[in-house]
Amino acid sequence: MEKARIGVTGLAVMGRNLARNLARHGHPVAVHNRTSARTKALVEQFGDEGTFLPADTPEEFVASLERPRRLVVMVKAGAPTDAVIEEFAPLLEPGDMIVDGGNAHFADTRRREAALRERGVHFVGAGISGGEEGALHGPSIMPGGSAESYEALGPLLEDISAKVDGDPCCAHVGPDGAGHFVKMVHNGIEYSDMQLIAESYDLLRHAAGLAPAEIAEVFRTWNTGRLESYLIEITAEVLAHTDAATGKPFVDVVLDQAEQKGTGRWTVQTALDLGVPVGGIAEAVFARSVSGHADLRAASRHLPGPSRTKVAGSSFADAVEKALYASKIVAYAQGFHEIQAGSAEYGWNIDAGSMAAIWRGGCIIRAGFLDRIRAAYAADPHTPTLLTDPHFTEAVGDAQDAWREVVATAARIGVPAPGLSTALAYYDSLRADRLPAALTQGQRDYFGAHTYRRTDREGTHHTLWGGDRTEVDA
Numbered sequence: 001m002e003k004a005r006i007g008v009t010g011l012a013v014m015g016r017n018l019a020r021n022l023a024r025h026g027h028p029v030a031v032h033n034r035t036s037a038r039t040k041a042l043v044e045q046f047g048d049e050g051t052f053l054p055a056d057t058p059e060e061f062v063a064s065l066e067r068p069r070r071l072v073v074m075v076k077a078g079a080p081t082d083a084v085i086e087e088f089a090p091l092l093e094p095g096d097m098i099v100d101g102g103n104a105h106f107a108d109t110r111r112r113e114a115a116l117r118e119r120g121v122h123f124v125g126a127g128i129s130g131g132e133e134g135a136l137h138g139p140s141i142m143p144g145g146s147a148e149s150y151e152a153l154g155p156l157l158e159d160i161s162a163k164v165d166g167d168p169c170c171a172h173v174g175p176d177g178a179g180h181f182v183k184m185v186h187n188g189i190e191y192s193d194m195q196l197i198a199e200s201y202d203l204l205r206h207a208a209g210l211a212p213a214e215i216a217e218v219f220r221t222w223n224t225g226r227l228e229s230y231l232i233e234i235t236a237e238v239l240a241h242t243d244a245a246t247g248k249p250f251v252d253v254v255l256d257q258a259e260q261k262g263t264g265r266w267t268v269q270t271a272l273d274l275g276v277p278v279g280g281i282a283e284a285v286f287a288r289s290v291s292g293h294a295d296l297r298a299a300s301r302h303l304p305g306p307s308r309t310k311v312a313g314s315s316f317a318d319a320v321e322k323a324l325y326a327s328k329i330v331a332y333a334q335g336f337h338e339i340q341a342g343s344a345e346y347g348w349n350i351d352a353g354s355m356a357a358i359w360r361g362g363c364i365i366r367a368g369f370l371d372r373i374r375a376a377y378a379a380d381p382h383t384p385t386l387l388t389d390p391h392f393t394e395a396v397g398d399a400q401d402a403w404r405e406v407v408a409t410a411a412r413i414g415v416p417a418p419g420l421s422t423a424l425a426y427y428d429s430l431r432a433d434r435l436p437a438a439l440t441q442g443q444r445d446y447f448g449a450h451t452y453r454r455t456d457r458e459g460t461h462h463t464l465w466g467g468d469r470t471e472v473d474a
């Protein structure tokens, strides 16, 4: 009986498309789903796309896989993933591999990897980005797990991933939870990117007085330049769309309350634990949160604001482009800082440049811009921040006057721009000779004897604030 090279269990939209992608690439694929109607539907609808080996039971499914077995789990993240692992692990043998392609938290992946390692089974937490279209036509894949498991899985995953200039958008990220960690940060950056675009739209609308269709044209133009990306492209499409029922711009009939599934929040929570400043991502998560507080917003609508004035002049759109580009650099700099901090904390040895390379295609943040990031890490793999890469330093330097003007305009006319503003504040914090953190340290020492270090000599010190204010060594 023909064996399958790989199997997919969990055949909702993602699993089904991933299985089809594998089959279309000539890999015989075993397919299984808790509710077997999905398995049947897949084979009935798409059976002619390749070799599918449908299985009704976990035992049948596992028996149809060649060894070492490669088993991809594409079920709802959380308890369902644990349930599926519990069900399948006893049927596996040492050397077999379970790949979790769902959006798991990296800490869960670490736990699952350690537990399965005890049984000799490789557990690979693989971040997969690109949504259902990506899963079918080529996603960006971020597999973690052991190097040994990547030897057996890598060629298959690279085969079905997106390609940019012939290079697969898939690379081994690092051990245990590294893949899901990088996918999490990818999503955090995606939040930030989307928020910056949304603020740019809002400013073009309310400060420059442009209509959505006109702004769509601005975004189309931007998409031919350095901002070229999937997100800018779809922004133009959404803004150009007219609601069929009302004839109004689509963006004007959509309820302005953004939702989230949690990976942005995880990125910020993890950054807080690691002590990494990711203000751009945090503001993006909070902006969605603010938008969703309908009662709070309704109660606050009468709060006084400035008398709104539009900013005349066609050059404003150019200024917004500069502010957006500079802020985007900051967003990615913050995200990559988090990846490097996570890598150091967990001993993953992640190649940051390679992550930029595999995000160039297949995923939601795909953009020509990522080639620049790859080049920056190629020039200096240990750069503390992308902002000091000569290309980015120059780009932000050139943009900064316009960036400041845009942020000032937003403040002046009362259009919220938390993403653009926090990015600028981060930039100015990094370039400051002295930060007011010195005063913060003084306050902490005053009220809590938390001590401080001095600029002019070693050691830890405390001032006797309640006494004669002499300084003592702590």
Ligand code: NBP
Residues within 6 Å of the ligand: 009, 010, 011, 012, 013, 014, 015, 033, 034, 035, 038, 074, 075, 076, 077, 079, 080, 083, 084, 101, 102, 103, 104, 128, 129, 130, 131, 132
């Ligand atoms: P869903 O996240 O909607 O999950 C549905 C699948 O989980 C079905 O196959 C369902 O089986 C199965 N399942 C559940 Br729910 N509980 C189960 C259990 N206890 N035992 C066995 N199977 C169980 O599917 P999806 O949208 O295709 O996403 C799959 C994964 O990929 C998720 O982790 C998601 O976060 C991730 N992801 C999704 C996207 C996207 O764009 N949708 C993008 C990237 C990653 P049933 O048919 O029997 O109910």
